[in-house]
Amino acid sequence: MLKKISSIPFAGTPEQEAELKAVIAKHIDDPGAVMPVLQEAQDIYGYLPQEVQTMIAEGLNVPLEEVYGVSTFYSQFALSPKGKYNISVCMGTACYVKGSGDVLNKLSEELGIGAEECTLDGKFSLTACRCIGACGLAPVITINDDVYGRLTADMIPDILAKYKD
């Protein structure tokens, strides 16, 4: 999968760095530490910019190439930051046959961004995600932790309005 790499400058804080170093120290002796460390690093920073990957590579004493290889292999790892509200559109089969493609197009039209992009004000990001397993509610989107199901494209503007504070 091709990943969008962020051009937004890195803005990590010393607190975040200390947290990451603690995570690295916790895992340094585990075989196969790269994945769990990347997962926890993403929880700390929200995404995995090159600076963070470099710190992980140096901390775990593995080549940066290997860290980058893993971070680009799995769809869960994000190389660009997420918006304040991250909208995930489920593109599983059950949602797709019930019109999630239309829902994604409508979101993209309303927000003016494509899938895997973030609005310029950093408010919304849009992701086309794999099945989240709520097939009974198809088609489904999630906005951060809120779940919206049984959607049609014309319900999108009202839903977005709730987040335009």
Add this chain to the structure above:
Amino acid sequence: MYRSNVLVCGGTGCTSSDSLKIVEKLKEEIAARGLEKEVNVITTGCFGLCALGPIVVIYPEGSFYSMVKLEDIPEIVEEHLLKGRIVTRLLYQETVEEDTIKSLNKTAFYAKQQRIALRNCGVIDPEKIDEYIAMDGYAALGKVLTEMTPTEVIETILASGLRGRGGAGFPTGLKWKFAAANDADQKYVCCNADEGDPGAFMDRSILEGDPHALLEAMAIAGYAIGATKGYVYVRAEYPIAVNRLQIAIDQAHEYGLLGDNIFGTDFCFDIQLRLGAGAFVCGEETSLMTSIEGKRGEPRPRPPFPAVKGLYKKPTILNNVETYANIPRIILLGADWFNTIGTEKSKGTKVFALGGKIEHTGLVEVPMGTTLREIVEEIGGGIPNGKKFKAAQTGGPSGGCIPPQHLDIPIDYDNLLAIGSMMGSGGLIVMDETTCMVDIAKFFLEFTVDESCGKCTPCRIGTKRLLEMLDKITKGQGTLEMIDEMEELCHYIKDNSLCGLGQTAPNPVLSTLHYFRDEYVQHVVDKKCVAGVCKDLLEFSIIKDKCFGCSMCARQCPAGAITVTDYTAPGKKKPAYEIDTAKCVKCGACLPTCKFGAIVKG
């Protein structure tokens, strides 16, 4: 002792529609009436009828409240729990028969089901080990450790005829036997809970509803092959499942059912969780093991098979969640019991995740050999809105589409393969006449192109070329030769790819080509998409005799393609409008504006 038990579904489907808030509200209302010592509220796993969520079931009456809203709770508590009057209005209407209430198990959705893997889902609280133990939990592990030799365990599983529920249907007992036969200082038992098939959620429901069954089965497998360590590779996208699994592991440790000297024997077994990070190829066994090692989850050639060299190059067995969920029952009730269920070559039951254009979306577990018609029409309640059945898709991106003429085939591993599909993990997506089969083939190819790991050329480049051709066909740029070329390429990819993902990736194209070739030809020759899905092939037009000339559509058109004509239909006051197909961008914005049904697409 409680006089009433209120079961609320806490599976992903129902929690997405706020069932956890319903639990809070129930507790609040029950406390407000001082009933907390008489009425118990339990959060359970999935009931299966996800379409009707959130679900609340009250025992001993067995009243099945469906699509419950927060504002219904005070009434349910006041009327049902306090005064003993069932709120018939809020019940799942199929359980209401004039004045009496039917048992849930007699409704069309449950009557034909037989629950083995899902037996505890929606029955027990998955976060309490005592409830699992009360349902004979860990009795099978106890029996194995104190009464059986590892060889006897393997013989039992072999005799039961249990086959892998994750896809290809390899005999589970055989896998165990191979791994047991290899001597090594360390062996591993792994569980594939990475359920990557979009549209399948049976493994998640078992993890959420009955996590101890998995742990017990893995420990049994560990004893059988001589392993002391297990890994569950579970999707990070399933937060509830991950959380409940961790709770279950901790509780099992506390009770001495995992860890050192289990049941006072010298058998030691420990289980760790590993979170997947979203890669479909990690459902392939060698990829999954590479991923547990923390690397890019790329497959490697077999042999050596994992039973010889698997995780960290040690003998390893890998089974799927649903396969494991059958193990404790087989040990307790015997191989002969399991043998009585199912068909000659496929024993036991299979869980299907019913989804798509079907009335009762949800999880169903039926004996092998049940026909597709029984699943779709009887259990699933048929297709909504009076539409016609067009195809059922099984096996996800590795499977195929089953057309109406095969609705009566008994479903088992071999029959599905014979008609060009496969069991896969059990996703079953129903499609009606508004689904375009070329578009569906394209949807799955987009998925596999995205998920191809890139290691081998046939899959990496072959699927990409296949997708390009499909894309051209949906845009009306296809040729008849292209269809033949596609078919040839499909066979090439199947024969030459390294792993299961590549070898099965062309199946959606091959099966739709086989059963729905006419539709491909229509896209190519007539430049038409009868299902009305492929945008580039759509044409919008106005039936002039139905047009009142209100101009609503013309005002909505972003391309200025709708203009007024000089024709006024009989009985109308204003002249009709028409669409200039050369200017039309096929956005469909005009369609909902017409109140007279004068605009048609096709």
